[in-house]
Amino acid sequence: MSVRHAILGLLHYQDMHGYRIKRHMEQHFGHMWSINYGQIYPNLKKMEEQGLVTKKEVARAGTPSRKLYSITAAGKEAFAEWLVSDPHGTMLLRDPFLLRFVFFGFGSKDRALKLVDEQIALYETQLEKRRENMRRWQRQGIYVRQMGELGLLLNEMVLDWLKRSRKEIAESADGEVPNQLMELSLD
Amino acid sequence: MSVRHAILGLLHYQDMHGYRIKRHMEQHFGHMWSINYGQIYPNLKKMEEQGLVTKKEVARAGTPSRKLYSITAAGKEAFAEWLVSDPHGTMLLRDPFLLRFVFFGFGSKDRALKLVDEQIALYETQLEKRRENMRRWQRQGIYVRQMGELGLLLNEMVLDWLKRSRKEIAESADGEVPNQLMELSLD
């Protein structure tokens, strides 16, 4: 499970508690993964049972006591194994927008344009955020910086693609979209 | 649920049975999504119960009878609604390799290079496949073709990125990777 290993990775840097782990992941890997408490707390618990991490409760007046987790030798070993395990194939773009995009031919051109525009706006906002983050990533070593660069490249590429698609859709007559029924029935 | 809507989309083209749906998705959207029988058959069943599709059993001597599904008016309506529903944010690159990549600083440089090389080989193989598929997508209307182009662009971009990263990793001294512990502890 990736979430588990990501946590073990972070604990190499320093001891952390759940809330902090979530914030950190969102700030550093937010453009690649999502994460939530429903994953973090149960996984920390399980990893403690497995001896991959240890818990140290730091009581503080008032607020719920922080639970600081540290990685153990066994945890480091498990992490090291995972780090060099074999590749699992190429990236999938399991993106709900893209899936809808493929079927835009069944809706009206206007609707398609509207949805593409919304998506363009989204990517433009995100591009700015990523450019800001880039400054932070720059100082974090080769690998973190490279990951950030990939995120930026991807964002720019998708944005360009959306704009080109938009243009082509706008220029096509509404009926110009070929009837895909015939084509697809060939296989 | 996306799988359900993807199936409804395909049924716009023509009636299909489960096996065929899987094959079709793998051939046309294989670079973006994965799918398996554990999703298809239960979902077809459920959609039939909901009146989104109807089943017609076509008995054939010997082999298990094919179950041809057709989309109903209600199904088309549900699909049309989904098609114009609001965007859900930007793409996530939930890729196991990338997650490991970020932590390569904790392993040796040689291991990192080996893993990057394996990934490069994977993407090169896939790039060829996608170039072949492009011919098929070309004839399927704007949207399918654009999706195919995005897949190609993404593949080329990641491949370039991997090669550039490889070079930079190779040129870095093994100890040159900054100690990320200090940097990260700042937030």
Place this chain on the structure above:
DNA sequence: CCTCTCATGTAAGACGTTACATGATTCA
């Protein structure tokens, strides 16, 4: 006073993957 951030957690359900079971036909 109200909202935001800090902080921990659970429960239910949605979604996805893997492995298995079955069996005929086609092709080498």
Place this chain on the structure above:
DNA sequence: TGAATCATGTAACGTCTTACATGAGAGG
């Protein structure tokens, strides 16, 4: 004879999301 393809399905498990419950402190 053996492997691949066609064809349908289930069970178990793993993973992820959403919503909820709780409560203190800080700042406007």
